[in-house]
Every structure is written in C-alpha cells, then in structure tokens.
Amino acid sequence: MLNLDVLIDEQTIYKRIDELAKQIEKDYENEELVCICILKGSFPFIWELGKRIHKNNISFEFMEISSYGSSFETSGKINVKKDVSCDLTGKNILVIEDIIDTGTTLSYLTDYLKAKNPKSLKIATLLNKPSRRLIDIYVDYIGFSIEDKFVLGFGLDLDQNYRNLPYIAYVKN
Ligand code: IMP
Ligand code: MG
Numbered sequence: 001m002l003n004l005d006v007l008i009d010e011q012t013i014y015k016r017i018d019e020l021a022k023q024i025e026k027d028y029e030n031e032e033l034v035c036i037c038i039l040k041g042s043f044p045f046i047w048e049l050g051k052r053i054h055k056n057n058i059s060f061e062f063m064e065i066s067s068y069g070s071s072f073e074t075s076g077k078i079n080v081k082k083d084v085s086c087d088l089t090g091k092n093i094l095v096i097e098d099i100i101d102t103g104t105t106l107s108y109l110t111d112y113l114k115a116k117n118p119k120s121l122k123i124a125t126l127l128n129k130p131s132r133r134l135i136d137i138y139v140d141y142i143g144f145s146i147e148d149k150f151v152l153g154f155g156l157d158l159d160q161n162y163r164n165l166p167y168i169a170y171v172k173n
Contacts, residue, residue: 002158007151008144008168013126014048016143020124021052024094024141032057034091036084038109039064040163041098041155045126045143049096061086067105078108088116097125098155103135110137127151127168 024033033055037046039062050060064082093113100106106123113121124141131148152158153165162169 002152003172004152004169005172006167007146007149007170010167013143013154013168017045017048017126018052020141020143021049024049024124025053025055028055028058028092028094031092032059033094034059034061034084034086034088035094035096036061036063036113037096038098038105039082041157042096042126044155044163045098046096049124059086063109065105065109078105080112088113088118090117090119092120093118093122095121095123097123099127099129099151100125100137100139101129101132103133103137106137107135126154127156 033053035046035050035058037043037060046060050058061084062082063080063084065078066081067078095106095109095113097106100123110121110123122140123137125139126143128139128142128145129148130145149170150158151168151170152162153167153169155163156168157163158171
C-alpha cells in the first residue's frame with residue numbers, strides 16, 4: 001500500500017479553477033476557442049475548467065500521447081496515439097494538461113500542434129513542477145506550482161490507478 005497524504009484539497013482546487021476560468025473567459029472574449037484535453041490525466045481538469053468558462057463558442061477535443069518511461073517519469077520518446085478530430089487551421093488552441101514536469105511531453109506536443117497552423121496556441125496546466133524542468137516552456141495558465149513530489153489524484157495516476165481521487169495527494173516517503 002502507498003502511504004498517501006493530501007497535498008491540495010478539493011475546495012482549494014475548485015477555487016483556483018474558478019480563477020483560471022474567469023481569466024480564460026476574459027482573454028478569449030469574442031474569440032472562438034478549442035480546448036484540447038490531453039488524455040488521460042486531464043479529464044477532471046478540463047471538465048471542471050470548461051463548465052466554469054461561460055461562453056458558447058468553445059469546443060473540446062481529445063488527444064492521447066504515449067510516452068515510454070517508468071511509472072514515475074517520461075522517457076522523452078513520445079507519440080500521438082489519438083489525434084484531434086477537427087481541422088485546427090486558424091483556430092485558437094488551448095492545451096489542457098494535468099501536470100508539467102520536465103516539459104518533454106509539452107515541448108513535443110506544442111511543435112506538433114503548431115504544424116497544424118492554428119491562429120494561437122496557449123497552455124493551461126493544473127500542476128507545474130518548475131524545479132524538474134529540462135525544457136524551457138512558457139505556460140500561460142498554471143493552477144498550482146508544487147515542489148518535486150510525485151502526486152496522484154484529480155486525473156493523475158500511478159500505473160493507471162488513483163485517477164479518481166477527488167483531491168491531489170502525494171506519496172509520502
Ligand atoms: P513531462 O513530459 O516530464 O513534463 O511529464 C509530463 C507527464 O508525466 C504528465 O502528463 C504525467 O503523465 C507524468 N507525470 C509527471 N509527474 C507526475 C506526477 O507527479 N504524478 C503523476 N504523473 C506525473
Ligand atoms: Mg501518466
């Protein structure tokens with residue numbers, strides 16, 4: 001059994017997502033927006049964020065990226081398992097991520113999406129681990145920056161488990 005403790009509770013998560021949603025709503029006022037959920041970890045975040053963004057011209061797409069690495073980190077070898085189902089040319093894209101760790105996944109993904117010629121490309125992540133960054137990436141919307149701890153819950157997994165925890169937990173040593 002893993003020894004888990006709560007790092008960020010549900011109410012704190014929702015309060016922060018409220019703030020991000022308000023900011024995004026303002027930034028994309030009068031603009032069409034395509035949010036891309038990076039499966040699997042971003043599903044709770046995109047739902048909680050999306051329902052707080054009050055606009056009609058917002059759509060949702062889903063991508064799945066596989067990275068071959070250990071349970072705890074990515075190896076840098078990444079490929080697109082599932083792509084978006086629409087033409088992104090001239091669209092405002094907002095990538096919705098669960099966590100940015102080394103930045104490897106996102107750096108690959110932003111290059112991949114830029115090649116589809118969007119009008120704009122921004123990134124929203126629920127969690128950020130700045131101390132682990134190997135590739136420098138500008139992140140437009142950050143829920144929480146956290147220390148170098150392995151976290152679970154609210155979509156984040158360890159070997160596909162724990163995604164359904166309603167809060168963010170960390171593994172105690
Ligand atoms: P990066 O490519 O190193 O930025 O890693 C991003 C991916 O690694 C995330 O989308 C997660 O799938 C995984 N990851 C990184 N840190 C954690 C963590 O603390 N808990 C669960 N998954 C993590
Ligand atoms: Mg994962």
